[in-house]
Every structure is written in C-alpha cells, then in structure tokens.
Amino acid sequence: MRELLCALMFLVGPPTGADPGMPGCIGGIAPDPRHGVITGPGTVGTSLKAVPGGVYDLSVWSGSTKPGPATATGLQFLDEAGAQTGRTYARRPTQAKPKRYNSYGMIAPPKAATVRFFATTNTEIHWECVFLRVSAYDLRLEAGQDTLKITVTNTGSVPLTSLKLTATGCADTPPFDLTGQVVRTCAGMTPATATVSGALYWNGALPDRSVALGGGVGNQPQHTGGWQLQHR
Known part of the structure; x- marks a missing residue:
C-alpha cells in the first residue's frame, strides 16, 4: 500500500539565510499533507517546472524501519522528452525516526525541463517536510x-x-x-x-x-x- 504525496505542490522555501526547520513544517513543496510513506516495493514522485542552470537545494526528513540499498529520497532532472538529464541525487535513510537529509548545490542541466522529487524503496520508507529551493x-x-x-x-x-x-x-x-x-x-x-x-x-x-x-x-x-x- 502507498500513501502518495499531495497532488498540489508549491516551490516555497524558508527565509534567506536559514535552513528549513522541522517544527510546524511551514512551507516546502508538500505543505499539506506534510508526510508520505511507501510500504513494499515502489516509487512515487512529484514534478515541477525546472529552471535550467538554477541551483537547487533539497531538504527532506525521512526514515525507514527496514532500510536497504534501494531505500532513498532524492531529486532528478528530466528533459522535454521525459528522459533524465544529468545525475540523480539520492540520500538513503538509515534509521526509523525521521532525520533531515540535505542535498545542496544541485545545478539543473541546460536541457532540464522538469525537476522531480522522488521516494523509492524495496521495503519501507516514510518522509516529512520536503523543502525544495532554487536560486537563479x-x-x-x-x-x-x-x-x-x-x-x-x-x-x-x-x-x-x-x-x-x-x-x-x-x-x-x-x-x-x-x-x-x-x-x-x-x-x-x-x-x-x-x-x-x-x-x-x-x-x-x-x-x-x-x-x-x-x-x-x-x-x-x-x-x-x-x-x-x-x-x-
């Protein structure tokens, strides 16, 4: 069974100069509901229009009761045809309690049309408060x-x-x-x-x-x- 990210997502970040804070989970690209979970093999994701050349910073609070090599949250960029361009950025949670994982300084490739946040696992993964910021x-x-x-x-x-x-x-x-x-x-x-x-x-x-x-x-x-x- 899967609990998907909310359909409506916003590109809103915390004030300049500050890391996002967990309490209240204000802002972020998934403000309501503010959490998701996958139980069993699967991948979910939500895409936004990309800014080619923009610097992306992603913060996700995630955890897993059964972490494995394929258990991760991350970001990837896609071109207009939907093919991946550039590398995939992924962080693997290693504990059951949600912990913040940051991926900073990701630069959208010149051909990037879409940026996609994803969560994937062969076992179980849960996440909260997904913050995605772009500077350009x-x-x-x-x-x-x-x-x-x-x-x-x-x-x-x-x-x-x-x-x-x-x-x-x-x-x-x-x-x-x-x-x-x-x-x-x-x-x-x-x-x-x-x-x-x-x-x-x-x-x-x-x-x-x-x-x-x-x-x-x-x-x-x-x-x-x-x-x-x-x-x-």
Whole structure:
C-alpha cells in the first residue's frame, strides 16, 4: 500500500539565510499533507517546472524501519522528452525516526525541463517536510532609440543579494538585492554588453552572467548617461 504525496505542490522555501526547520513544517513543496510513506516495493514522485542552470537545494526528513540499498529520497532532472538529464541525487535513510537529509548545490542541466522529487524503496520508507529551493536569475539587454534597457529577473524561489550590474558606456551603480525584477535604463547604443556579478543566495554565490548586442565587448556606445532604476 502507498500513501502518495499531495497532488498540489508549491516551490516555497524558508527565509534567506536559514535552513528549513522541522517544527510546524511551514512551507516546502508538500505543505499539506506534510508526510508520505511507501510500504513494499515502489516509487512515487512529484514534478515541477525546472529552471535550467538554477541551483537547487533539497531538504527532506525521512526514515525507514527496514532500510536497504534501494531505500532513498532524492531529486532528478528530466528533459522535454521525459528522459533524465544529468545525475540523480539520492540520500538513503538509515534509521526509523525521521532525520533531515540535505542535498545542496544541485545545478539543473541546460536541457532540464522538469525537476522531480522522488521516494523509492524495496521495503519501507516514510518522509516529512520536503523543502525544495532554487536560486537563479535571468539577464536581458535591449536597445531602443539611443537607449539601453537592462532587465534582471529573479527566476528562483528565494531572494538574492549583493548583485552588481555593469553595462558598456553606462555608469556603475551600487550593489542591489533582487526579489522580483529590476529594470535599469541609460542613454547608449549598440554594440553593448551587460554583466551581472556578485549575486549571493542563502548558501553561496551564483555564477556571473553577461549578454551582448551588436558586436560584444570592446565597443563603446556613443552616448552615456545615468541609470534610471525601476523595481517590479
């Protein structure tokens, strides 16, 4: 017999800088019901849309009264055809009482379309409070009439901090935090390049990103000016 994960799942995590806590099991991707169990051979799982290149952090409280080599909870990434891309991340509980197992720093492959949480066993496994967080951002550069528009969007589930944005011919600005979307414009022309660096998430740093229009690095716009900042 099996007790499945709830059908409705949310990509919600705890506050930035904090590990999820067991008491109350607030948040997570399976908030209600907050537990599941498999008795006998089987595998269950729930999938969410993936963010390619995003850094995923999974915390699961799990245990097993009959742990074995095939008893585990974990995460895997699938492409658009449903085939696995990249490796499978799995942690095997070794005791009956639920214990937190963390899998941090998992990077979604470029072809990832879906991320899947799973539980599997040949004997018995139970789990509670599944937390899945993704940290990621998107950078876009657009050219208008003598104007450059740079859009930085948080495509993950947790806030980011200390981002630095530079663009060809545009004045630098102080580091900023990113919870939703930031749009900056300045006077300028292509060719141009925009770069985001220094982005921090709750457990580390994200890679720098750059985008270019009309020729790339080394060519300066003919006009420069101050930034205009808009938060969304």
